[in-house]
Amino acid sequence: MKEEEVKLVGFLCNWCCYAGADLAGVSRFQYPPNMRIIRVMCSGRVDPVIILDTFLYGADGVFIGGCHLGDCHYLQGNYYAEKKIEMAKRLLKEAGVEPERLRLEWVSASEGERFAGVMKEFTAEIKELGPIKFEKEEIEAACIAAADYSLRILATKEKELLEEGNKYGEVFTKHEMDRLLDDMVREEYEAKKILLKLKKPMSVKEIASELNLKPNVVFRHILDLKRYELIEVHEIRDNTPTYIARELSEGGNEE
């Protein structure tokens, strides 16, 4: 692929960024033709699962455009979007993809020129990074992790935990939250990678060596996955149990 051909997908909110893109058109501000735009009503609609799926299906960069903070047509949508996109970035990083390939910008309906500028900049950045490279299984694992309840709770509740605190009124600092997110994202991602490996039966040791993880870490994940009935013991081979995933739809999607 020529580097000019980097493929970008943008999800733009109807009220601000999409309108800003329209204004760029009305004003004839030119920008590179790499992005394919998808309209959503609010940036808060954009699900990390969909973002990761977009990468899985060939995008070199994904752009999310919403209203400026405080100007959301739906009051709060963009605040939630911000946290969800952070989550997607963390998962990209785990999957070995540069998180800069995912970009969130606030563009108002009156910022046509700025929209064109952001497009130029983002396209140039992705050209600089070149076409995306990843192992299919890695993004798939990230997709399943994003679809799983624990990361969805965290991504949604992050705002509340930072601002209002938990049930006991304990407000998290940004630092504590980051540490929690880093740990959780890694855990979930590892677990989902193991799950994907178990399309065919494997033992703890085999998984550990294939995924370059410590056997005790793999074993902990195996116990969790078994508890959630996502995997089962396949057979006992030479006193060593092998495990297999119960069922998993192709492509890492559950829609």
Add this chain to the structure above:
Amino acid sequence: MTEELRIGVFICHCGINIGGVVDVPEVVEYASTLENVVHAERNLYTCSSEGLESIKSTIKEKELNRVVVASCTPRTHEPLFRATCEEAGLNPYLFEFVNIRDQCSWVHMHEPELATEKAKDLVRMGVAKAARLEPLEELTSDVIPSAVVIGAGISGMTAALSIAKNGFYVHLIEKGREMGGLLRHLYKLYPTDELAKEFLEQRIKAVEEHERVELHLSSSIKDVEGYVGKFKVILDENGVEKSIDCGVIIVATGAKELEPEGLYDYDGEKVITQLQLEEKLKHEDLNREGIENVVMIQCAGARGEVVEYCSKICCMNAIKNAKLLKEANPDINVFIAHNELQAYGEEYELYYRDAKKAGVRFLRFPLEKRPKVRKSDGKLVVDVFHERLQMDIPLEADLVVLSAPLVQNPDAERLSKMLKVPLGQDRFFFEAHVKLRPVDFATDGIFLCGTAQGPKDIEESISQGYAAASRATIPLAKGYVSSEAIISSVDEAVCVGCGICESVCSYGAIEVEETEEGRRAKVTGVKCKGCGTCGSSCIKRAIKMQHFTDDQLIAQERAAFVTETETEVVS
């Protein structure tokens, strides 16, 4: 889906706007090869009566059950094409819009080949989404034929009277003991110089005498529930709790003058605000006090000093008060130190000239070198930096008047949360669209007028009062409202009732309820605005955001870069 998909694609030349850059015939040819597409054509203008007629006749002749138009932006033309589909008997939500003008031909004018490729991709994405569209119905519900107007300033009074005259019952709620708002503090009004008191008394009388206006003084809002057509407003009226049912709400809570604490030696006696000056003018205090020199300082606290915005009314207000001072006592010296003076329009410009003729002196200062107030031998001196002379001009003053900006009332924050309507960055209430919907909130059934939305003078506040009343009367007169068809829905079989959706919904449109199968989320259709934040938050992915479903968005995104050899990827 059991029915056979029959998609029709209509591609617009938009004269030369699209056709001049994008190779439209090539896109049409490409579109006709896409899966499920049974018809593809091009139109010089798809939105012309010919184009629309073609859509309608093709829907019938070729039994289309999905329509894709690739032309301009859905933000202007979606309603038209949806209505066209509906006229031909097709559910309007089986229509998909592809933007190949504003976001393609107009922005890639010098790359026609790449623009054509992009147009093809966008059409393919639109077709992929169209294949997954589902028919939707708008919901309707009854409207309680009465209104609540919050705030009995001039704007709220105007709105309340106007609704009442239209034949509907109005509850006018005022937190103070009297009606009138800021107008009660004014002396005379520009440009007519009539007495504010007389003007206000007439309006108060009209409100009090109207049989369909029920006044609630000394009342504060405790809570607001419901949605357009069926609001319940809980009041604390003189310590007694009252509940009012109404169909629409108008926010007319006004603003207050910034207290310029700590600015320009403000003390409320020798350095005062324009409103305090009006009070003195009313009681003719100035002659008694033997004031000879008055200096007014514009933008005191505004435009980057305390607040960022321009308060809009202070220029005219200062000119008016200066002129009144000169007229009452021609020997008095009045200076207006300003940065940029706004006396827009014919009447205000004439008024400004009159003030000049009366002897009011105007002095311009740069914003980065605002005037300074100091004391010299017990007298006040205002140093005004003169840009041409590059030096301070010292002006002696017996009285310094600060033109302080209007700012939001501190209780607006609470009200905005109760009503679930936004405040902008300047803390004023934020309308749905600055040009297209200037007195609506994005939340249906709630409107705004007057200085609650930002500084404005009496004339504008009255105009907005009429405007808000006229907008609010629409659902009252119709008797029913139809709400968004694009709302979220919950798959109860998957929902576990965790309540995370409830916590992210700004409109209270989705709530967890006890059902026979346990706790389940439930959507109140008329409250839902269709943002979809609940859908992307749902831990079980049990919420479907209609018209922007996971399925549809994923199909669209996966179709973005599919080459012809791997079309089967879209599952």
